[in-house]
Amino acid sequence: xxxxxxxxxxxxxxxxxxxxxxxxxxxxxxxxxxxxxxxxxxxxxxxxxxxxxxxxxxxxxxxxxxxxxxxxxxxxxxxxxxxxxxxxxxxxxxxxxxxxxxxxxxxxxxxxxxxxxxxxxxxxxxxxxxxxxxxxxxxxxxxxxxxxxxxxxxxxxxx
Numbered sequence: 824x825x826x827x828x829x830x831x832x833x834x835x836x837x838x839x840x841x842x843x844x845x846x847x848x849x850x851x852x853x854x855x856x857x858x859x860x861x862x863x864x865x866x867x868x869x870x871x872x873x874x875x876x877x878x879x880x881x882x883x884x885x886x887x888x889x890x891x892x893x894x895x896x897x898x899x900x901x902x903x904x905x906x907x908x909x910x911x912x913x914x915x916x917x918x919x920x921x922x923x924x925x926x927x928x929x930x931x932x933x934x935x936x937x938x939x940x941x942x943x944x945x946x947x948x949x950x951x952x953x954x955x956x957x958x959x960x961x962x963x964x965x966x967x968x969x970x971x972x973x974x975x976x977x978x979x980x981x982x
Contacts, residue, residue, distance in 0.1 A: 835939060836937055837870055837939055838872035838873060838937060838938045839874075839936070839938075840875055842875060843934045843935075843953070845956075845961065846956060847934055847953035847956060848954045848960070849936075849951045849953050850925075850931065850952045851925075852936065852949055852951045853949075853951075854948070854949060854950075855912040856912070856914075856948075857888070857938070857947070858912075858913055859910065861902070862896040863893050865896045866893050867893060867938065868940075869896075871893065872892065872893050873891070873892040874888075874891045874892075874938060877892075877935055878932065879933035879934070879935060879950055881923045884919070885911060885912075886914060886922060886923075886933070887911055887912065888909065888910045889909050891907070891910060891938075892907055912948060912950070922952065926952075932952075932953050932954070934950070935949070935950055935951075936951050937949045
């Protein structure tokens with residue numbers, strides 16, 4: 824059911840939400856376009872963006888990315904954008920309806936995982952439908968990660 828394309832070797836990751844996979848159990852991911860202004864694209868191409876504290880919300884039948892930070896483009900002068908403005912996500916109607924239904928009925932959250940440029944040079948957002956983890960789930964994730972690290976270290980020493 825995973826509709827997002829696997830990460831393309833040609834795609835360039837601009838920003839990644841590393842806390843998301845720790846704090847949330849990712850159920851499904853979907854690739855969404857971003858409605859950006861010219862200076863926002865230029866700022867992204869320089870590699871400046873922060874989506875660590877951002878989330879997506881359904882408002883008025885549309886899906887918006889809220890609280891993402893794209894700093895002003897230095898050479899933008901008077902045409903610059905607001906760094907923390909709400910950005911519209913570009914999805915087709917069926918995808919928007921599915922996301923809205925998951926959030927309303929099933930109590931899920933829409934969490935951005937990463938912003939990247941695809942092979943055609945378009946800015947895309949990998950959006951996850953996720954369920955918040957409880958504290959004991961987070962501890963289990965940390966324990967599993969530590970065990971995998973220890974196992975890799977032991978295998979490296981042996982070989």
